[in-house]
Amino acid sequence: MPITNTRLATTAVSTVYTSAGNNAVTTMIVCNTGAVNLTDETVNAAALTVYFVPNGQTATDSTTVVKNLTVPAGETVFFSDEKVILGNGDTIQAQANAGNLLTVTVSTLAV
Numbered sequence: 417m418p419i420t421n422t423r424l425a426t427t428a429v430s431t432v433y434t435s436a437g438n439n440a441v442t443t444m445i446v447c448n449t450g451a452v453n454l455t456d457e458t459v460n461a462a463a464l465t466v467y468f469v470p471n472g473q474t475a476t477d478s479t480t481v482v483k484n485l486t487v488p489a490g491e492t493v494f495f496s497d498e499k500v501i502l503g504n505g506d507t508i509q510a511q512a513n514a515g516n517l518l519t520v521t522v523s524t525l526a527v
Contacts, residue, residue, distance in 0.1 A: 419523045424512040429467070429475045432510050432520040435502035439524040443496040444508070450489035450517040460489035463513040471505030487518060501527060 422432040433441075450460025466482040467475035487493055502508070502524075512518045 419521055421519060421521045422510075424510060424515065424518045424520065426515045427511065427513060429509050429511045431507050433502075433508040433522040433524070435504060435506045435524070437504050438527050439502050440527050441500045441502060441508070441522060442525050443494065443521075443523040445492060445494055445521040445523075446487055446510075447492045447519050447521070448487040448489050448517050449519060452488075452490040457488050460514075460517060462487050462517040464493075464518060465511045467507075467509040467511075468500060468502070469507045469509055471503060471507075475509045475511075484513075489517070 420433050422430060424430055446464055448462055453459035463484045464482060464487055465484055467479040468481050469475050469479045508522060510520050
């Protein structure tokens, strides 16, 4: 399966991956492309929330897998230790507290 890249342009919950069949999520990478401020690391930091949402459901607290993880400007976070199997129509959704700072890349493998 190819990788998918999604820019979280707004603060709304956004779908970053939709499974078409049974797929293992091998890696998810989140990069904060905001400008780094060497005297104040809170500048351009963004809080990330990630949801693994079963087909037909919506993102809620019960589908949350990461809640308000701070990603400082210029930093990249890798989620690759655990593999998750998504069924047909299941989605990964993400939300940031600031738009146009975070890019989410998802890599999957058909199983």
